[in-house]
Amino acid sequence: MKFSPALETLIESLRCLPGVGPKSAQRMALHLLERNRSGASVLANALRDAVDRIGHCQRCRNLTELALCEICSDTRRDQRTLCVVETPGDVLAVEQAGGYRGCYFVLMGHLSPIDGIGPEDIGLDRLQEQVETQGITEVILATNPTAEGEATAYYLTEMLGSRGIRMSRIAHGVPLGGELEYVDGSTLMHAFTGRTPVVRS
Amino acid sequence: MKFSPALETLIESLRCLPGVGPKSAQRMALHLLERNRSGASVLANALRDAVDRIGHCQRCRNLTELALCEICSDTRRDQRTLCVVETPGDVLAVEQAGGYRGCYFVLMGHLSPIDGIGPEDIGLDRLQEQVETQGITEVILATNPTAEGEATAYYLTEMLGSRGIRMSRIAHGVPLGGELEYVDGSTLMHAFTGRTPVVRS
Structure with a gap:
């Protein structure tokens, strides 16, 4: 015996959320239907809207519904300094720490040959092009201090190192x-x- | 600094899920947008569909998209025995334990005067009517062994006790x-x- 088909479908769909197993999905579905149907409607619309409208910034690859994200289109920021990070969450973390006034380049991942993720999958061709054509003078490597993050930082050092720009790795x-x-x-x-x-x- | 507006809306909306705080909501939103957009679409549709179609069974008040739920419309089940539970999750638990072949009555909560939840809010008027008109011969009280669940069971005993039907409380x-x-x-x-x-x- 199971729940009714529409309810089972909802429970199954909720499992696409990270960290949500069968029991949590069931709890979430029952909670929404019994206590917060308006919240469920709002969530359905927000998901639809986000999937339809949010893409990547043409310049830094961060998630945004605009062609150029707010940071890249902010003329008060130093357009010639790039901080390379792995995810949009990392951008938020650096921004919330305050003090950094340059721009970003978001890899949306890291090099991981074992998963078939090569330089082009994380946009390194685009990064190289930007460095060549847009007068970048400094690149700060802020990938995570994990094996993959370090390997990515090393690859970037090799790729951009010969161009006379200042390159640094954040301190650990x-x-x-x-x-x-x-x-x-x-x-x-x-x-x-x-x-x-x-x-x- | 925050994420883009559509992304912020999604993060905020995800917080209607039980047990999801700001950090988990952010992780979920980024995960969906970066790695599982098709899952997000499916979830949006399932939520919309569930909110639009799932209502309560006319007889037992369980969640279903039909007028009568599968259990109430199953003629092989004993229609004269009712098991009173608090939530649809409890129905599932009893069904999965196996062995019970009667029907249910789902309170969708418990008596809680402090939250303004009285007998009518948990459908006790309907339960009384059913017991009077549909030849119920046995009622099993399977509310939770909490203060509110016990109080609800006690109220039900008082309400139905004088009608000559067999009443029991599950063993603790x-x-x-x-x-x-x-x-x-x-x-x-x-x-x-x-x-x-x-x-x-």
Whole structure:
């Protein structure tokens, strides 16, 4: 015995959400139908609207419903500095940290030959073209400190390194507020290798 | 700085799902747009379809897109035995346990004066009418063993008790496979009060 067909379809469809298994999907479907039908309608419209309208920024590949995203079309930002990140979530994280006034390039992933994801799948041909034609003077590599993120950063260094632009990798080390005792060994070694001189003022 | 408006709307709408906070909603929205747009379309349609078509069974109040749900319209089931449960999920649980061949009455909640939920809000007027007019001979009270569920069961006992129908409450006790050591005190006391005599065969 199962629920009625339309309800079963809804439960099955909810499982496309990350982290939602059969039990959560059932709980969500029953909650929406019993307590929040208007919310369910709003969600249906928002999904439809997002799928139909949201595409990628022509320049930085970030998700947007415009041709050029808000950051790329903001003339007050430094158009010649690019920060390369993996996902739109990373852009938001850097923006919320504040202080960075350049533009972005969003890979929408990382190099992963094992999954068949090569340079073109993450838009590196477009990045190279931009660097060549748009007078980029600095590239900051902010891919994740994972094996794939590091490999992607290394590939980018090789690809763009010979063009006389400034390239840097964001620092890895002990997070602020973290305690040495609880930080893992590789992070700690990164923190030692990347140590900066202190100067008596 | 935030995401683009359509994306922000999607993230906000996803929060109507139970147990989904701002961070999960963001992760879900980005996942759908980056990796599973077809899943998002399917989900939008399933939500729309469910909201438009799923209503309540005329007889047992369970969620269904039919006038009478599959269980109520199944003539092989005993139409004169009713099991009273709180939610459609409870119906599924009893059905999956197997063995019960009667029908259901789904309260879609429980009595909760503090939230303004009275007898009529959980369909008790309809239940009373059914018991009077449809020759119900047995009612099994399977509301949850919570304060509200017990209060609802007590109210039902008072409401239907004088009509000469058999009424029972499902047993509460130590779950199968459970260990006495880890069972809470109230459950254990229930298990003692509800003990059944053993007979030498």
